[in-house]
Amino acid sequence: MKEFELKYGCNPNQKPAKIYMNDGSELPVEILCGRPGYINFLDALNSWQLVKELKEAIGLPAAASFKHVSPAGAAVGVKLNDRQKFSCRVDDIEGLDDSLLACAYARARGTDRMSSFGDWIALSDVCDLTTAKIIKREVSDGIIAPGYEPEALELLKTKKKGNYNIVKIDPDYEPAPQECKQVFGVTFEQGHNNFKIGNELLENIVTKNKELPDSAKRDMIVALITLKYTQSNSVCYAVDGQAIGVGAGQQSRIHCTRLAGQKADTWFLRMSDKVVNLPFREDIGRPDKDNVTDGYINKNEEDVCADGNWQKYFTEQPEPFTDEEQRAYLDTIKGVALGSDAFFPFSDNIERAHKSGAEYIAQPGGSIRDDIVIDCCDRYNMVMAFTGMRLFHH
Numbered sequence: 001m002k003e004f005e006l007k008y009g010c011n012p013n014q015k016p017a018k019i020y021m022n023d024g025s026e027l028p029v030e031i032l033c034g035r036p037g038y039i040n041f042l043d044a045l046n047s048w049q050l051v052k053e054l055k056e057a058i059g060l061p062a063a064a065s066f067k068h069v070s071p072a073g074a075a076v077g078v079k080l081n082d083r084q085k086f087s088c089r090v091d092d093i094e095g096l097d098d099s100l101l102a103c104a105y106a107r108a109r110g111t112d113r114m115s116s117f118g119d120w121i122a123l124s125d126v127c128d129l130t131t132a133k134i135i136k137r138e139v140s141d142g143i144i145a146p147g148y149e150p151e152a153l154e155l156l157k158t159k160k161k162g163n164y165n166i167v168k169i170d171p172d173y174e175p176a177p178q179e180c181k182q183v184f185g186v187t188f189e190q191g192h193n194n195f196k197i198g199n200e201l202l203e204n205i206v207t208k209n210k211e212l213p214d215s216a217k218r219d220m221i222v223a224l225i226t227l228k229y230t231q232s233n234s235v236c237y238a239v240d241g242q243a244i245g246v247g248a249g250q251q252s253r254i255h256c257t258r259l260a261g262q263k264a265d266t267w268f269l270r271m272s273d274k275v276v277n278l279p280f281r282e283d284i285g286r287p288d289k290d291n292v293t294d295g296y297i298n299k300n301e302e303d304v305c306a307d308g309n310w311q312k313y314f315t316e317q318p319e320p321f322t323d324e325e326q327r328a329y330l331d332t333i334k335g336v337a338l339g340s341d342a343f344f345p346f347s348d349n350i351e352r353a354h355k356s357g358a359e360y361i362a363q364p365g366g367s368i369r370d371d372i373v374i375d376c377c378d379r380y381n382m383v384m385a386f387t388g389m390r391l392f393h394h
Contacts, residue, residue, distance in 0.1 A: 223339030
């Protein structure tokens with residue numbers, strides 16, 4: 001297939017639309033089911049690069065959950081404990097521990113389930129049946145992977161009344177060294193960002209504390225590779241081989257750090273006793289549980305504990321999760337990694353990261369206030385590495 005006609009571009013008025021190779025060669029993808037759209041392919045090709053690089057860098061199967069050309073979640077195949085399985089809504093999946101690929105997607109999807117609603121999925125490895133069973137019951141736009149086991153493919157083809165978007169990509173495909181895009185009729189050309197992210201980036205430790213365990217290195221690599229394919233400015237918290245909070249596309253870096261930190265906090269709080277024991281009614285569906293859980297933790301527009309509201313979701317009125325209780329729970333969290341796609345210009349980012357359990361930080365460095373940022377890290381006995389590499393993505 002040398003070109004594929006799309007229904008429309010970013011919006012329905014942007015016609016005609018298609019994808020093709022500039023040199024007239026075959027596309028590196030095969031559409032096995034459905035009819036992916038313009039934004040679907042933007043998500044597919046960006047998310048595939050992310051999981052491919054995670055697999056190469058860490059050596060574990062990887063998965064990503066993308067929405068609007070940024071990851072809602074990304075992870076490598078690390079087994080989940082019982083609380084994590086419950087929080088990711090996969091505690092009933094048989095054989096989960098036997099498929100590290102399924103574990104990776106359970107984590108990627110489970111990180112921020114509200115943002116992942118209607119996601120595009122990327123898998124680094126051939127999709128197996130266990131992973132397909134998780135995907136089957138989630139609301140998702142499509143998937144890209146290097147292959148599919150026959151049973152997994154048949155199961156995925158039943159989604160969306162047979163119209164679920166399933167894309168197979170050539171795992172050996174490499175893009176041309178130069179890439180182009182047009183904006184307002186003007187062509188931009190640059191070298192493809194083929195910079196490899198690995199442990200060598202973490203060698204320049206600038207803080208007094210220089211103890212960096214292997215688990216922290218893994219999580220810092222997860223954060224940095226996730227940022228490489230996140231709309232800038234961006235900041236990412238990671239732990240257990242999983243990006244647990246992605247702050248994407250903010251003009252101010254502290255806003256990235258706050259947004260990502262709130263998502264990371266929500267991930268941890270979802271595993272607290274008060275959330276795990278919420279008395280949901282049996283007729284409440286998975287997406288509604290996700291929305292109500294988020295409202296319970298973050299006290300959103302609807303007070304789900306209030307009279308007249310709680311009856312819609314619960315069998316009995318739950319006690320509110322107070323700010324003091326949440327802070328006490330979060331104060332027990334340690335060992336979180338934080339990555340940034342550009343330098344931290346002020347120490348407020350470190351102060352905010354500390355509140356979410358961050359102990360290991362990777363950022364390019366190069367600010368005129370680096371000394372102030374380093375001093376703040378030293379005050380909390382953090383480990384910070386200067387990578388020397390900016391990771392902007394637009």
